[in-house]
Amino acid sequence: QISLKHGSHRSGKRTDATMQRWREYGLGQFIHWGIYSIPGGGWDGKTYGGAAEWIRSWSGKDAPNDWRKTYDNLYKQFNPVDFNANKWAEQAKNMGAKYVIFTTKHHDGFCMWPSKYTEYTIANTPYKKDIVKEVVDAYNKVGIDVYLYFSVMDWSHQGWRYDIKSPEDSIAFESFKKFTRNQLLELLTSYPSAKGLWFDGTWDKSWVKQAEFADELETEMRTLRPGLIIGSRFRADDFGKRHVDSNGVMMGDYEQGWERNLPNSIEDVHGHDWDCVMTIPDNQWGYNSHWKGYVKTPYNLIEMLVKSVSLSGNFVINFGPDGKGNIRQEETSIAKEIGDWMKTNNEAIYGCSHADMKKQDWGYFTQKGRKLYLTVFNRPINNCLNVEISEKGVKPTKAYFLANKLPVAIQDAGKNKQNNNLYNIVIPAKYISDKPFVIVLELEESQTNEKAYQQART
């Protein structure tokens, strides 16, 4: 055990109601929208090779002449005339999202709210209005909780440094730290209904060296907003360790490392709360007019969602509106398809978590109380869903389609070498589905267990 002043201040999951509400979301929406949405991955007939929201960093012979200067003037033309936060919120509601994470400030430093601490904000664009407020109000109105994405790394600020290598760096970075604290307190004060902050851009040495400052700032924010939810990416510990401290204890309230990646087993989760944030193309968060490479289908995204919930995590799908405030057609149709699936099957998602069941090839288990939800992606040729129950005295009593409650047969398939009870859940051959479907399996403690439990209570 290494003694730490600025390591994790809590081990184990948070047990308060606010965090439990976060744990039950299942599905979220990420929105990356900012100045980078104007070029949309290219400029002057040239295409930027990286992620569209990083286009300010475009340099070298392939970049347009004077690109940095051009980019830093784009805010003067930012006027998203098609933006309608209520339309976005409606679409997210219909998709089945329970929370949204919205980019208040990305790495380029442009503020989508009228911050008092810099001129580089929405107030100084033709649009003028407070976009963060419009988004918060519109999503809250339809019952979707709002979380504010905030990039610590800020390429627009004079005091930003990647590392601190000189007294000048140190003085400059002190001004940057003050600015960052001011903006965060400003966000929490201006948007009190925001339930949490999704931090990014915290990997550079300059910030990793600020264990004490970041720890005190996190405490200050939590005091200002009791219940505030902050992930594992905000701060590093005394020795620069991030996500988990030098004693292996997670920092923050949930693991934020699953960016465009998913755990493969419950062991990968280490008992932490976590979210996976996922792009629809391979690696584009901000609007890119030419999506390149593989674009995930609704089926792919639904499987990632169910896999996330089956491993006790939340799944957050990213949308990148264009410079005029339109959500592109591809994202709109994906949201619709996912929403249609969620309308029938969301009972297997909301409030569900990992079931202590052996993973089977046909799909995923999620659980809520005594109900197991079997979401089938790979239907067996023999229509028998294998279920193996290791917990002694627990047996399935009822099985039925979630969609229409029609019962399905449970066959006892004996025991295996590990003395676990095996069952086949038999899907009627005539049942046809071109989409993943859910079977509900109700579990009953067997009499022996129940009796033992009652006796134990004497």
Ligand SMILES: C[C@@H]1N[C@@H](C(=O)NCc2ccccc2)[C@H](O)[C@@H]1O
């Ligand atoms: C949520 C995404 N995070 C930003 C980013 O810079 N990711 C690069 C990155 C990828 C994996 C670990 C740390 C940093 C991307 O631009 C998105 O905003």
